[in-house]
Amino acid sequence: MKLTKILTKKLTSFWLVSLAAVAFVFLLCALMSFVQLTYRFQQNKVAELESMIVTHYQQHGTEQLDTWLPAVLKAYHVEKFQLLLDQQVLYSHDVDILSRATGLTFYHHVIDPQTSLTVTFELPSPLNSYQFSGYELFILLIGLGAIVGFVRYGLRWFTQELDGVELLAIRSKLILDGDIQGAKVTAVKGRPRLINRAISKLINDLEDAQQERGRLDQFIRANTFLDPVTEIGNRLYFENRIAALSNDNKMVAYGVVFLLEFDDDALMNVQADIEENRAFITQIVAIIPPLVSDYTDVIFARRSGLQLAVVVPQLSLAEADLLADRLLRRCLLVKHHQIANHDNYLHIGAAFYKAGDQPSQTIEEAEMALRAAQLQRLNNWFMYDKGAVDKEIAKGSVRWRSFLEYALVNKRFFLLHQPVLESDNSLLHYEIFSRVRDNQNNEIRATLFIPMANKCGLMPQVERMIVEQVLFHVMPQNNAIYCINLSMDTLTSRAFIRWIQSTLLEHRPLATRLIFEVSEDVFIKHQQHPQLAKSLTMLSKMGARLSVDHVGKQVVGTQYIQTYDFDFVKLDRSIIRQVHERPENQLYIRSLIGGLLRSKAQVMAEGVEILEEWQTLKILGVSAAQGPFLGEITLV
Structure with missing residues (x-):
């Protein structure tokens, strides 16, 4: 840009100088021509006078010159005239000294070489007598x-x-x-x-x-992970999402799995219209999302033609009972006139899982609960309860708020980090995780306190404390780059945004070593929120980089990645789990990388657990990754 401006200024200056030079040369040539013409005109007049004098001299000599020559000389503005013959003055004419003009031109010419007849003139310069008229x-x-x-x-x-x-x-x-x-x-x-x-x-x-390309990516994902009738996740999508909720084949938090199944004899084997059956299933599917909209990271999928699955993380037993009852009552409101037995066609099985449980075991327990509900021969639900529930889950919102406020005041939050490595195994940056200690100095996982902090509206304060610790305690110790997760509440908190803006202005060199990461769910649910775009733009202008994680967890388009100009795109662990054995996941990763080829976004992966996954990701073009295989989560 600067080079272009310099070149255009030089070109303009050259044009002006060239035009001025041409104009100057033109005017100089005109002036010289004018002067030359005036002197040439005077010389012609002098030559005519010489010819007149020669003719008179040849016929009459010097006689009678006084009769006509003074008048002619006066007309020619001759100041001094002499006619010489062999250096002898034959005739002379001179104007009074007081009336002499300045700037005279002297002419001396031998007009007759045979007789050595010579004339001399002193004339005023022709330019002196020239004056511009008003018209000129x-x-x-x-x-x-x-x-x-x-x-x-x-x-x-x-x-x-x-x-x-x-x-x-x-x-x-x-x-x-x-x-x-x-x-x-x-x-x-x-x-x-x-x-x-x-x-x-x-x-x-x-x-x-x-x-x-975004529509093509979404089409590929839809045909891979979506049920064509209900347009919700299919069985493969359900398995991927369940796998993402676990680490090392163990669930990382608590929650409930619901399986809703329609009786085959009551619904699907009757000679009913296929379109009517589809409309019935579609209505059932439309009822469920509003019932679970208050919960985060809900998984809703169709495992088979007769069975729907709903997984709600961070749900206690008491809340699960209420939700199961609401699901059953709302689904029974949908009518199908060809149901054979209205009292026994819908059953729900539920299984509560906690941290450390195996995903496959949880699904088996939910299926056992479903069989138990079916054995009752009524529209009913049944909960498989092992009786082992974390005591922390039972805390109410008031107790959680008191505990989190106490932890904030006494700074009981501490940080962990996990390395993110590039394809050549060099360190790209560290991702920051947080934990909190309770009154008994026990460690409480982020998967447990973050949902409660969101419910209590304390996430901006929690994440501000995390950012402060990273900026003022962790970053001065080394030159590494750190990635910090931000929630929707934090990005739309005016107090947090004002604080982070002033802090980054004061510590501009540290801003370039920060990466702020936002979940894809935020853009799915709040993409039109005006404050979200303003906050991300401000962070980017301050020098920090932006990242979006959990990409691929939902079946949505990726156009928002181009819109918000992210620096990093992190694939969800549900896409990464056993990717070397899942060609449909590989197809999605190739499609995503191809769509982002011309953008600056760098595609990364999370949750890499084995060598085969990492090798497959590198072959597909993923440039960086994190996970247990590449580095464990450790204290900062």
């Missing part, structure tokens, strides 16, 4: 004004054309920087217009191609 001055001023006007118009036109070239350079720079929207906005006065229109057309085609 008017014409001269018009000419000069026309020249100035044309030069000014030419300079303005030339400057506008060069400004258009600079606009083209600005657009080109924005395109190279990946700011396609910015390049699209600056499309007004680019010159040449043909090139500007061509760039605009290519930008529009590129946007269409990106949108089409």
Whole structure:
């Protein structure tokens, strides 16, 4: 950009200097021609006078010269005249000294070589006697004004054309920087217009191609992970999401699995209209999401034609009982006129799981609960309860708020980190995790206290304390880069945004070593929130980088990645788990990387547990990853 401006200024200056030089040469040549013509005119007059004198001398000698020569000399403005013959003065004429003009021109010429007849003249310079008339001055001023006007118009036109070239350079720079929207906005006065229109057309085609690529990615994921009838997750999607809730084949938190199944004899084997059955299933599917909308990370899928699965993490036993009852009552409100037995066609089995349980065992327990409900021969639900529930789960919201506020005041939160390695196993950055200690100095997992902090509205304060510890205690000890997760409540908290903005302004060098990570769920649910875009833009302008994690957990398009200009895209562990054995997951990863090829986003993975997964990811083009195989979570 600077080079383009320098070149345009040099070109404009060169044009002005060249025009001034041409004008100067033109005026100089005109002046010289004018002077030359005036002297030539005077010389012609002198030559005519010489010829008259020679003719008279040859016929009459010096006689009768006084009769006509003084009047002619006066008409020619001759100041002094002498006619000589062999250096003898034959005739002389001289003007009074008081009336002599200045700047005289002297002429000496032998007019007859045979007789050595010579004349001398002293004439005033022809330029001295020339005066501009009013008409001539008017014409001269018009000419000069026309020249100035044309030069000014030419300079303005030339400057506008060069400004258009600079606009083209600005657009080109924005395109190279990946700011396609910015390049699209600056499309007004680019010159040449043909090139500007061509760039605009290519930008529009590129946007269409990106949108089409996003739709293609979503189509691939939909056909891989979505049920075609209900448009919710299929069995593969359910298995991936369940696997993502575990670590080392053990659940990392507590929750409940619900299995809803329709009786085969009552519903599916009757000679009913296929479209009516589909409409019935679709209505059932539409009822369930509003009932679980208050919970986070809910998994809703169709395991088979007759069975729906709902997994609700962070749900206590008491809440599970209420939810199961609501699910059953709301689903029974949907009518199907060809149901054979209205009293026994829908059953729900539920199994509570806690941290450390195996996913497969939890699913088996939910199926056992479903069989138990079916044995009752009524529309009913049954909960498989092992009786082993974490005591911390039973805490109410008031107790959780008191505990978290106490932990914030006494700074009981502490940090852990996990390395994120590039494909050559070099360190890219560390991701920060948090834990909190209770009154008995026991460690409470983030999967337990973060949902409660969200419910109590304390996440901005918790994440502010985490950022403070990273900035002022961890980062001064080394030169590493750290990634910190931020929630939706934090990004929309004005108090937090004002604090982080002022803090990053004071510690600008540290801002470049920060990566702020946001979950994909935030953009799915709150993509149109105005404060979200403002907060992310502010963090990016401060020098921090942006990352989105849990990508692939939901079946949605990835156009938001281009919109928010993320630096890192982190694949969810449900996509990574056993990726070397799942070609459909590999297809999605290839499609995602291809769609982000022209963006600056770097695709990473989380939850890598074995060598085969890491090797497969590197082959697919994933540039960095984290997980137990690459590095454990340790204290900072």
